Amino acid sequence: MSGRRAKTAAIAGDGAIAPSKSQRAYDLLHDRIVDGTYSPGYRLVLDAIGRELDMSVVPVREAIRRLEAEGMITFERNIGARVAEIDELEYHDTMETLSFVEGAAVMLAAGLYSKSDVDEARAINAQMRESLAAFDPVQFTALNEAFHRRLTDVCHNEVLGDVIDNGWKRLARLRQSTFSFVPSRAISSVDEHDAILALIEEGADPRSIELAVRAHRLATPDAFLHRKRPAAP
Incomplete structure (x- = not known):
């Protein structure tokens, strides 16, 4: 429970x-x-x-x-x-907000990540990749949140941290897993995580990392809002 x-x-x-x-x-x-x-x-x-x-x-x-x-x-x-139907506007607005604040948090933390920070995030993403074979959208979403939080928690800006935490809580209230509706998005999401970690490891420009995080976060609501809906009976 x-x-x-x-x-x-x-x-x-x-x-x-x-x-x-x-x-x-x-x-x-x-x-x-x-x-x-x-x-x-x-x-x-x-x-x-x-x-x-x-x-x-x-x-x-x-x-x-x-x-x-x-x-x-x-x-x-x-x-x-x-x-309840998913409030698509609220979902989009929440994800859009998270894309900005998470991008900012990871940008501010860009020079602070230790090897263990990256290794732990990579281990979570490896679990996500392994879970794709027997896809469970709820488990995948929990791992996805753990991955994102592992990166944003390194940021020292507590106000940004509070906004991010409230965003995750709002998503949980809206619906815990939108991957149930766009399962194909899961594979791309894992690949994008790897790309973000690679940018952090190579010491890429913080602005480039921020934009990568932002694009990644916006791709899921875009896929959800443009998903193929079942035909009306």
């Missing part, structure tokens, strides 16, 4: 902490929304979810209210609960 989830629970007979029914419903719905099993616009049938989890609709409804408060589910009169 991830740290961001509530710890509402009951004590099981063996002394272990067992999640409440509402928490179990929340975990199921949250994970299926994040991994793309329930795509934007998907209608959630409370009775069916309750039967799957062997519980009444009451804890399912509680879980849906939590997810609605987090912006992951919308509730429409006479229709019911649906997975």
Whole structure:
């Protein structure tokens, strides 16, 4: 269970902490929304979810209210609960902002990276490349965030760091993985990471590194916004 989830629970007979029914419903719905099993616009049938989890609709409804408060589910009169559509404008604006502030952070840190900093970032990117064979967009996104944070954390500007942190939090609220919608972007992303690390290692002009980071960050929302959408029924 991830740290961001509530710890509402009951004590099981063996002394272990067992999640409440509402928490179990929340975990199921949250994970299926994040991994793309329930795509934007998907209608959630409370009775069916309750039967799957062997519980009444009451804890399912509680879980849906939590997810609605987090912006992951919308509730429409006479229709019911649906997975929220991704706010494409907010997503683009968030990624655009991150492209500028991350680029600036890496530029400021350009002369500060140690060999271990680069080696650790390269190791994360190697994990990302290995994960492409059995692609899991949620795992890939987590590794992607770890890679980017490894580079930006070296920057000593704490205000920039706060803006970057808020950007990642906003992305998580919008949808944890856009790679679910543009999986082909993952391969290019890993290659671009290698190119950025090469620029850092060779001591390239900080401005060149900044522009490379910025272009890399903007390529994913561009691919998402221009993705091929399924034909309407």
